Amino acid sequence: MTMKTFKYVVVLWSIVFVEFGKVTGESGYNIEESKILCDLLGAVEDVRKNIILREALKDSLKDAIYGSAHHNALIEGGGRVVKSRSCGKSFFGRGVFCNHKRGDGCFAQSLIGTFLCVCTPGQINRDRSLCGVGVQRYGRTTWSGGFVVSQNTQALFEKVFDKVIKNCNGGSQNNQGNAEKLKQLRSALETFNEKLKPGTISGKIFLYFGGKNKTSGCSGLSETDLCAAYEGYGDGSANVNIPWLTKIRKALEDLEAVERARTNVIHTQTQKGAGESNEGVASHDAPNAFLVQNESVFEEAGDQPAKNEPKSENTTTAGSPEEQPPKRKKRNIATSPFTDIPHVASDPNEDHSFIIQPFWLLLAALLN
Known part of the structure; x- marks a missing residue:
């Protein structure tokens, strides 16, 4: 092979890889978002399960992760959903579950519920992937709409739990101490915050996680509004209430304060000598x-x-x-x-x- 031919082959393959990257990038939705949620889920579960906490704090973190059958929607292991009486009230569409405002958005009120809002197939092209999973693997069932729920959504949620959520591999190593676990959780929360994007619904300020269209809500009626949205208040988009995130952040701040005090105690004793x-x-x-x-x-x-x-x-x-x-x-x-x-x-x-x-x-x- 001559040098000229070799250069030609290199250029040709470069073009192929660039074009292939464009195709794969366009064919997948919410891939980065699912990884962020996976890392956050692993980090908070690591703290909840591997640090000795009081029961009240354990319960608060569990509600933040899985939701509550009394206040919003409990999403059990395996993806089974147990809704509270106030969840959706008389409406059961994806937009009602995933747009959090004035008490609505019962899925968006928990971490696993946010996962389902972001990673459950809606009206999306079947040759695409969502959260790293080919849409065709879910069959023909979808979840979309502002007020009515699609059929067989419970089975669909269980498939999403099995194919996406169950495969999350976050969390720290077993030999890591409390300080490292808390540091990892802090990093995961900051990464989630950075991915929130400002938008609107009916002219009101919302912060979006996932999706591409930041003006139509998260009804799943198109492949660009597979997301969770949280209503802002006050004079800026920074003022937004994400219930599950608030609970986790409060627990983290308390634990970090105790860890700092514990470290100071050890440092003081070390300074005194033996x-x-x-x-x-x-x-x-x-x-x-x-x-x-x-x-x-x-x-x-x-x-x-x-x-x-x-x-x-x-x-x-x-x-x-x-x-x-x-x-x-x-x-x-x-x-x-x-x-x-x-x-x-x-x-x-x-x-x-x-x-x-x-x-x-x-x-x-x-x-x-």
């Missing part, structure tokens, strides 16, 4: 003790099943001397950093005689 035995004990126990004793967001050890309780964990409050081993009480002296942290029970005056008594015994021995 010269005093009581400080050495406190430094060793600080991470687990803080996670257990902070009642605002973390679960107390006593509320967890026995199999989940570390053997070294102290399951009583810091003010229960009759139930604590004597050596553990050294954490509760006045110099303990836990006395400066909210929600951490600690009495600096407790057991004073216990701490001082060995000193007097030693002094008496020296005088004799």
Whole structure:
């Protein structure tokens, strides 16, 4: 092959790849959006399942992810939908479920519901793909319309759950600590926020996730309005209420605050050094003790099943001397950093005689 022929072949293949890229890019919808939702789902489930949290916070995160049968729509594992009485009221079309405004949009009120709004086939060309899955794989059933629901949508939701949502591989590695899990969730939330695009519905400000047409809502009547939309309020599109996102962000902020405080405790103990035995004990126990004793967001050890309780964990409050081993009480002296942290029970005056008594015994021995 001559050099001239070789150059000709290279140019020809370059043209083919460019054109192929254009075709594949145009044939797929909401591919990036589905990846963003996958990463976010994996990150928040990682926090919910692998960090010991109080039940109230666990329930809040679960509602944010799957919805609620009492307030909007619960979307169970497998894609089965259990609607509340207020969900859609007398209307059941995709636009009512996926356009969130004044209480409507019961699917858009949860993370999995948003997934269904973005990734369930509507009136879309059958040779295209949606969220990385060929539309023809769903059969001929679609979900579209502003007020009436298409037939067999429950079976369609289950297919979307099986082909898209179930295959999400987000979340951190098992050996990553709490700080890394929270960092990953923060990053996933920011990526979602960056993908929200301003638009309108009937002249009112909305933020859209997914789709290409930002003026007609998310009824699925065309392949450009497969999306979830959230009504803005006030004087700008930045003021928008996304219920599930608000719950996750609030939980994340609480957890990040506790993690920072825990890190400060460890840092303080490290700075003091290991010269005093009581400080050495406190430094060793600080991470687990803080996670257990902070009642605002973390679960107390006593509320967890026995199999989940570390053997070294102290399951009583810091003010229960009759139930604590004597050596553990050294954490509760006045110099303990836990006395400066909210929600951490600690009495600096407790057991004073216990701490001082060995000193007097030693002094008496020296005088004799």
